[in-house]
Amino acid sequence: MPAHGHRVAGPRRAWLSVCAMLLAMTAVPDAAATVYRWVDGEGVIHLSSERPPVGVTAERIEIPGMRRRASPPPAGYRVAAAGSSATSAPQVPGRAELLNRLQTRECVIALEALERKTSGAEPTSASEIRRLKQTADLNCSQDPARRRQEEQMAIRLRQANGPACTEARNRLADMLGPGSNVPRDQLRIQQSFVDQHCTPPVR
Numbered sequence: 561m562p563a564h565g566h567r568v569a570g571p572r573r574a575w576l577s578v579c580a581m582l583l584a585m586t587a588v589p590d591a592a593a594t595v596y597r598w599v600d601g602e603g604v605i606h607l608s609s610e611r612p613p614v615g616v617t618a619e620r621i622e623i624p625g626m627r628r629r630a631s632p633p634p635a636g637y638r639v640a641a642a643g644s645s646a647t648s649a650p651q652v653p654g655r656a657e658l659l660n661r662l663q664t665r666e667c668v669i670a671l672e673a674l675e676r677k678t679s680g681a682e683p684t685s686a687s688e689i690r691r692l693k694q695t696a697d698l699n700c701s702q703d704p705a706r707r708r709q710e711e712q713m714a715i716r717l718r719q720a721n722g723p724a725c726t727e728a729r730n731r732l733a734d735m736l737g738p739g740s741n742v743p744r745d746q747l748r749i750q751q752s753f754v755d756q757h758c759t760p761p762v763r
Contacts, residue, residue, distance in 0.1 A: 595621045595659050604694040605666050609655050623654045665762045667700035671714035713761040725758035
């Protein structure tokens with residue numbers, strides 16, 4: 561008859577394996593929860609889920625709720641390595657979504673500034689135009705449909721930052737101020753205009 565220790569070896573090993581698998585699913589490596597943002601020597605904005613080149617100072621942007629730490633597995637058991645299917649599946653969609661959102665923001669801001677400066681509305685320089693074009697090329701989508709959406713967002717951003725919307729927001733603030741006797745229907749119309757036309761799509 562097997563020794564007492566051998567009778568429980570099978571169930572114990574199975575239980576420890578389950579614990580290791582659960583730890584692998586909940587542990588999130590730092591790199592997998594981070595997006596990097598940096599500005600190069602030309603002033604071009606870069607965003608990447610990969611670490612920047614050596615010597616480049618970058619801002620680390622963490623995925624909200626993804627920097628969780630798990631307790632180490634039992635001795636003799638190893639959690640799946642970073643990048644394996646066990647650890648990458650939960651956080652990669654979150655990182656991709658964050659990276660896409662940040663790239664969209666930089667794309668829209670660059671497109672809006674590019675349109676404003678090339679239209680002659682503001683003084684500019686060849687180096688500034690080149691920087692904005694490079695930032696847009698790096699961060700705007702290559703998908704035609706998505707690129708059209710980004711261009712529409714840039715138009716909305718320019719409108720929201722324009723003098724008409726500045727005046728509309730100031731008027732709304734006055735209407736909401738103490739002592740104001742503006743009828744509710746007029747206030748509602750003004751608020752609706754600001755919400756529809758003067759809210760920046762990115763900040």
